[in-house]
Amino acid sequence: MHFVALYIVVTVLVAMKITALNGNMQEGKIKFNTVFFSDKVPTDSKLEELKQWCKVFQKNGLTPEVEGNYTGNLSFRAGQGFVITASALKDKENLADDCFVFVKEYDPKTNTFYVEGKKKPSSESIMHQMIYDANKQAQAIFHGHIDVIVQNAEKLGLPLTGKEFASGTIGLAKEVLKILGDNKMIVLKNHGFVSLGKIMNEAGELALATLRDSEHLNITK
Numbered sequence: 001m002h003f004v005a006l007y008i009v010v011t012v013l014v015a016m017k018i019t020a021l022n023g024n025m026q027e028g029k030i031k032f033n034t035v036f037f038s039d040k041v042p043t044d045s046k047l048e049e050l051k052q053w054c055k056v057f058q059k060n061g062l063t064p065e066v067e068g069n070y071t072g073n074l075s076f077r078a079g080q081g082f083v084i085t086a087s088a089l090k091d092k093e094n095l096a097d098d099c100f101v102f103v104k105e106y107d108p109k110t111n112t113f114y115v116e117g118k119k120k121p122s123s124e125s126i127m128h129q130m131i132y133d134a135n136k137q138a139q140a141i142f143h144g145h146i147d148v149i150v151q152n153a154e155k156l157g158l159p160l161t162g163k164e165f166a167s168g169t170i171g172l173a174k175e176v177l178k179i180l181g182d183n184k185m186i187v188l189k190n191h192g193f194v195s196l197g198k199i200m201n202e203a204g205e206l207a208l209a210t211l212r213d214s215e216h217l218n219i220t221k
């Protein structure tokens with residue numbers, strides 16, 4: 001009899017632990033629907049370049065872990081859509097091909113992404129989608145999180161969003177569009193930055209140059 005009771009207690013505890021673990025995953029932050037029209041992994045020739053930039057961002061502390069979520073997302077325009085880092089990637093060094101997702105289409109009416117890949121696209125895909133729609137010149141969009149840039153935005157003369165919105169929301173994406181214009185480096189209030197370019201190197205180098213400028217300001221102040 002005691003063994004039966006113990007078995008039930010253990011089973012319940014294991015179930016609770018599994019629920020708790022799932023609750024901590026990035027998955028919960030996704031604020032859109034995803035429809036997979038194929039599980040094909042992106043084969044774009046630019047994928048290796050994006051992987052390299054993911055590694056550089058990680059090494060420079062631009063894609064840190066914040067409260068258990070792994071932040072930052074990088075994409076390039078591909079065909080009618082874009083290729084972006086998947087959601088819930090533990091870190092962004094040495095990413096395999098299946099850590100990237102091809103976003104083919106976004107339906108704002110149903111807030112649904114139609115994708116090709118094995119994982120869901122980054123939780124901040126709505127922002128990437130809206131920037132690509134608004135700026136046809138943009139071929140690459142890199143989004144990172146680092147306090148030193150966020151805190152020095154005004155001193156560096158970088159455009160800064162006025163209002164804070166939770167990450168991954170349509171509200172945040174719309175707030176970004178308000179200040180985007182032709183700017184290639186913008187800062188999201190108390191959040192992070194977005195750099196973009198006609199090629200990936202432009203977006204990446206711009207982020208690194210801004211990081212160096214921000215750090216220099218902190219040293220000299």
Ligand SMILES: [Zn+2]
Pocket residue numbers: 071072124143144145167191192
């Ligand atoms: Zn973010």
